[in-house]
Amino acid sequence: MKKYYKLLIPGLLLIGNLTLAQTTLKKFNPGKIWPDNxxxxxxxxxxxxLYNNGTYYWFGEHKVEGDAGNRAQVGVHCYSSKDLYNWKDEGIALSVSSDPTNDIAKGCILERPKVIxxxxxxxYVMWFHLELLGKGYSAARAGVAISDNVTGPYRFLKxxxxxxxxxxxxxxxxxESEKVNVANPANKSDGFFCRDMPGGQMARDMTVFVDNDGKAYHVFSSEENFTLDIAELxxxxxxxTGKFVRVYxxxxxxxPALFKRHGIYYMIGSGCTGWAPNAARWFTAKSIWGPWTYKGNPCKGNESEITYGGQxxxxxxxxxxxxxxxxxxDKWVPKNAIDGRYLWLPIEFNGDDISINWRDSWSLNDFKK
Known part of the structure; x- marks a missing residue:
């Protein structure tokens, strides 16, 4: 990893970041290099x-220096933190397999891992979007792995x-007009749903959410991304379980990213423009099952139309x-994915409405107590 990092940025900048890593960070600096311990x-x-027993654990796709694709060469990386600013490298939580016949074979596409x-x-249960080795984005599967320990190793299940x-x-x-007519699909999205119904629905970009009652839900792009499914686990x-709703x-x-505040469910997502950024969109509902209401773009100000370059x-x-x-x-860098930057920004509330504004630097003290 240190070799990769030296290739990524000039030596002097590396020295500056190493010095920064030795000093306790007290601010978020969106879009900048974020050094670990x-x-x-x-x-x-x-x-x-995932917040667990006083510690935050960050799980994400491990990228490789110089890889312009999106293939999983290593697996899912894990970091831990007590304060959200300073992160300790906990190693690889889920490793890809050296067996080319394995679903998570090295070189597959393994995206957006989430742990609950x-x-x-x-x-500890990890869900992720999986595309099988050599199949491009045609498999559109959900993958799941479990562990007795939060940092892993996680064992792939299916x-x-x-x-x-x-x-x-x-x-x-x-x-009735909004329900799927299997015999005569009313639109393109319904057509994709009916096409895939026998073998299961496509599951691409995803997140997971645990409600106050302990029920968990898998949220994923489906039907060639023409809808979001919220599915009960x-x-x-x-x-x-077989119970799910279709959104937008x-x-x-x-x-998709889902959270709950004051009994209202919120979901933020994006449009589909490949690796290029686009405007975010948000939705609300009083029940996890909907109806969900489209609310527009939560981002404000300069570059809000491209979510400040992120997704x-x-x-x-x-x-x-x-x-x-x-x-x-994430601010994706498709030509060298390891250089992808992270945009962390506070969500601001006006009643039940939200807004997200760009900040060059901020801290948790910016939130009200």
Whole structure:
């Protein structure tokens, strides 16, 4: 990793960052090099954060120097922190397999890993978007792995397309015109749904969310990204129950991030423009099952139309602070993915509405107590 980092930036800048790593950080600096305890830029892209027993754990895609593709050469990296500014390298939590026939074979596409803790089984459960080796983006599967320890190693269980043979759940009052007509699909998105129904729905960009009652949900782009599915997980968090809803049907949406405040569910996502940034979008609902309401772009000001150059991946509630949520996005660098930067910005509330504004530097003290 140190060799990779030296190739990434000039030597003098490296020295500056190593010095910074030896000093306790007290600010977030969105879009800048973010050194870990070894002075190496954090390598956890498209990731999510789990708070567990007083410590935050950041899981993300481990990228390789000079790799212009999106192939998983190593696996999922894990870091830990007590304060969210300073991160310790905990190593690789989930390793790809050297067996080319394995679902998570080296060279597969393994994206957006998220970890949740199951209090009943006392297992840590990792979900991720998986594309099989050599298949491009055609597999569109969800993958799951478990561990007894938060930092791993995680054991891969399976990958599949969720909810085969199942129709969506419809909240009370849903008009018949909004329900899928399997015999005669009404639009392109419904057509993709019906096409995939026997083998399960496509599952690409994703997140997971655990509600206050302990129920867990898998949120993912489906139907060639023309909808988002919110799907209930089983009690052990390792499979789907078959109950799910479709959100923002007919609009290509990816990069979902879901959180809850004052009994209202919020979801932030993005449009689909490849590696190029676009405007974020947000939704709200009073029930996880909807109906979900599209609310527009939460970002404000200069470059808000491209989410300040980034794309959503996670929203983090800050432990011990009221109404403190951090919008976490990745600024992708497709020509050299290891150089991807992280955009962490505070979410601001006006009643039940949210906004995200750019800040060159900020701290947790900016949140109200």
């Amino acid at each position: 070894n002075g190496v830029h954090i390598n956890a892209h498209g990731g999510g954060i 803790y199951n209090k009943k089984t006392r297992k 990958s599949y397309r969720p909810n085969p043979g199942k129709l969506p759940f419809y909240p009370a009052g849903t008009p 089983t009690d052990d968090y390792t499979s789907h 049907i007919g609009h290509q949406t990816e990069a 959503s991946t996670h929203v983090l509630p800050v432990e011990g602070k009221k109404d403190a949520f951090i919008f976490i996005a």
